[in-house]
Amino acid sequence: MSRFVLITPNTDFDQRLRQAVAGGLPGSVQTFFTSVLPADPAELFGALNQEQLEVLILGPDVPVEDALRLATVLDVQLPELSVILVSELDPGFVLQAMRSGIRDIMSPAADVAQIRVMLERACQSFASRQRTMEPKQPGSPKGLVIGVFSPKGGVGKTTIATNIAVGLGKIAPMGVVIVDLDLQFGDVASGLYLNPEHTVTDAVTPSASQDSLVLKAFLTVHPASIYALCAPKDPVEADEISPEQVGRLLEQLAQEFQYVVVDTAPGLPEIGLAALEQCSDAVWVTGMDVPSVRGLRSGLDILRKLNLLPETRHVVLNMADSKSGLSVQDVESTVGAPVDVSIPRSKAVAFSTNRGIPVLQEAVKDPAVKGLKQLVERFNPTWRATAQRKMHRRVVV
Numbered sequence: 001m002s003r004f005v006l007i008t009p010n011t012d013f014d015q016r017l018r019q020a021v022a023g024g025l026p027g028s029v030q031t032f033f034t035s036v037l038p039a040d041p042a043e044l045f046g047a048l049n050q051e052q053l054e055v056l057i058l059g060p061d062v063p064v065e066d067a068l069r070l071a072t073v074l075d076v077q078l079p080e081l082s083v084i085l086v087s088e089l090d091p092g093f094v095l096q097a098m099r100s101g102i103r104d105i106m107s108p109a110a111d112v113a114q115i116r117v118m119l120e121r122a123c124q125s126f127a128s129r130q131r132t133m134e135p136k137q138p139g140s141p142k143g144l145v146i147g148v149f150s151p152k153g154g155v156g157k158t159t160i161a162t163n164i165a166v167g168l169g170k171i172a173p174m175g176v177v178i179v180d181l182d183l184q185f186g187d188v189a190s191g192l193y194l195n196p197e198h199t200v201t202d203a204v205t206p207s208a209s210q211d212s213l214v215l216k217a218f219l220t221v222h223p224a225s226i227y228a229l230c231a232p233k234d235p236v237e238a239d240e241i242s243p244e245q246v247g248r249l250l251e252q253l254a255q256e257f258q259y260v261v262v263d264t265a266p267g268l269p270e271i272g273l274a275a276l277e278q279c280s281d282a283v284w285v286t287g288m289d290v291p292s293v294r295g296l297r298s299g300l301d302i303l304r305k306l307n308l309l310p311e312t313r314h315v316v317l318n319m320a321d322s323k324s325g326l327s328v329q330d331v332e333s334t335v336g337a338p339v340d341v342s343i344p345r346s347k348a349v350a351f352s353t354n355r356g357i358p359v360l361q362e363a364v365k366d367p368a369v370k371g372l373k374q375l376v377e378r379f380n381p382t383w384r385a386t387a388q389r390k391m392h393r394r395v396v397v
């Protein structure tokens with residue numbers, strides 16, 4: 001359970017914060033209506049009810065110096081706690097606030113949705129700090145790393161990756177990150193209508209690769225309760241990112257998130273192979289045309305020879321179309337593996353790419369939605385627990 005404590009004399013902000021929590025965050029809010037902050041955290045703890053405190057929100061309308069002083073003490077006594085300062089802070093002060101142990105700064109004018117995103121992030125970072133402070137069990141659970149691959153471009157990898165991420169966001173809110181490893185021409189940002197401040201370039205810097213909290217500061221929050229790490233804005237930067245850095249990045253993210261969804265560039269470039277090595281699951285996408293089906297066949301053959309195929313495979317036939325001149329059986333016999341999920345060609349999908357809103361984000365009624373939901377379900381722990389036999393059951397088209 002999340003537990004929020006707010007200290008402020010501002011009743012209007014208290015109302016907004018309560019609405020933000022009521023809109024879907026577990027746990028309750030306890031407010032102290034005062035502008036006087038306790039000098040000693042013990043005073044605060046004495047006044048709390050039993051639930052564990054995860055996020056402490058200071059302000060609006062409390063003295064900033066007092067807030068920083070309290071944050072400094074808490075940073076030592078209760079380092080996993082997330083302290084948020086609500087203040088119109090002079091930019092020159094931000095660094096000082098962060099050094100004092102303030103984890104985030106919120107504008108007093110923030111609306112309910114903005115408050116909710118920030119509280120979610122604060123809970124998430126509480127959980128991850130708590131996890132890092134617990135002694136790591138050997139073989140502690142790692143998230144699934146789901147890579148979406150195809151030898152050919154334009155078959156729907158990005159469409160499928162963004163929909164998997166958005167779909168999984170419903171199973172594990174804030175427990176999903178999508179990473180765009182089509183480093184040169186990636187379009188996850190456009191597919192999710194994001195304008196990211198930071199990209200993979202920042203996420204592979206030494207400071208981020210040594211500290212997962214720094215890494216997480218470079219992720220972009222998406223309204224479907226998922227995180228995104230988008231491709232560099234300038235394709236030139238892609239050349240400076242090495243396969244080793246990509247491997248390390250995915251390893252780190254898998255420690256922090258239940259699901260890491262990876263979109264890739266067409267073919268089997270070095271970066272893609274480095275990603276494949278970290279994948280627990282590979283989603284292989286083919287269209288319903290001869291070049292794309294043959295391409296998948298030879299791609300899988302090469303990887304099999306190199307012993308690079310991840311344990312769990314999902315073959316997706318995208319843009320399935322009964323008028324293409326090929327049948328599902330033709331596709332299966334050429335690929336040499338059963339088709340696990342079939343997604344029909346759909347206008348709603350093409351339209352969703354242009355709007356930057358994946359079809360699984362909205363309640364769109366469309367045959368493609370059914371296929372995409374089936375695919376997402378394959379990563380649901382309850383489905384997997386019973387799936388050994390039906391993992392590759394033939395799809396009916």
Ligand SMILES: Nc1ncnc2c1ncn2[C@@H]1O[C@H](COP(=O)(O)OP(=O)(O)O)[C@@H](O)[C@H]1O
Nearest residue numbers: 153154155156157158159319345346349350353
């Ligand atoms: N099932 C589908 N029906 C119709 N259009 C689709 C479908 N899947 C993908 N598309 C469209 O095909 C184009 C290429 O898809 P994209 O996901 O970018 O492919 P890739 O990442 O493999 O290059 C996009 O415009 C997308 O909207």
Ligand SMILES: [Mg+2]
Nearest residue numbers: 157158182187
């Ligand atoms: Mg793509």
